[in-house]
Amino acid sequence: MPTHTRPPVAVQDALPLAVTASEPEEVAAVEFAAPEAGPTRYTLLPSPIGEILLTGDGAALTGLYMRPEAGWERTAADWRRDDGAFAETKRQLAAYFAGELREFSVPLAPSGTPFQLRVWRTLTTIPYGRTTSYGEIAARLGRPTASRAVGMANGRNPISIIVPCHRVIGANGALTGYGGGLPRKERLLRLERSTARTAAPGSATG
Structure with a gap:
């Protein structure tokens, strides 16, 4: 599965921002699924911040990448484009960018230590x-x-x-x-x- 790394970037105070505590609006942690075996499914999604690459295992989302993140081009020969498999993720992302959604509810299955x-x-x-x-x-x-x-x-x-x-x-x-x-x-x-x-x-x- 693709992963992305963060290139070295100088610290910038662009907003600036204050570090805010998480109370009183504590949010329950999302439970991740284990990625299922099989070829990676993917789709491309236009968005207000540029084209997004979504990857999944057929049951859960395994990746969301934005150019120029490493991992974007790491598609393999057995990857399958499957736009329909990501319909709900696309709907929720559209609502998020419209300012209408705060919490996502799509199943997630990231790979990591x-x-x-x-x-x-x-x-x-x-x-x-x-x-x-x-x-x-x-x-x-x-x-x-x-x-x-x-x-x-x-x-x-x-x-x-x-x-x-x-x-x-x-x-x-x-x-x-x-x-x-x-x-x-x-x-x-x-x-x-x-x-x-x-x-x-x-x-x-x-």
Whole structure:
């Protein structure tokens, strides 16, 4: 399965942002499925932040990538384009970009080490419109000195946006490296913050 890495990027304070705690809007961690065996299915999706590559195993989403993330071009001969298999994911992403959805409900099956999976599950508890730091995530995992390891795991998150690694920023409020590029990270955070001020919590319907 493809993974993406975060290229070295200088710390930038583009918004600036404040690191916000996750209470009182605690979000339950998403339970991940184990990826199923078989050829990877994929589709391409236009979006307000550029073309998105979705990958899946036929039952769950295994990847969401944005150019120029590494992993985008790592398609194999046995990959199968299957636009219909991602209809619900596309619907929810469209609602998210329209500011109408805060919590995704598509099944997820990322591939990673046990530590990476723990970090990614913790990312899913960061509420919409909020941000946190690598150090805070490390502390929540019971490993307060593991900020660097958390940052590396965050950078290898294969399901961008839905597993919201864009909500992790520097302890000083600075935007840090993002696989999809800092302009996209800033745009996602601005979307969520502007929507959070005007909309009630909840998922999109119908």
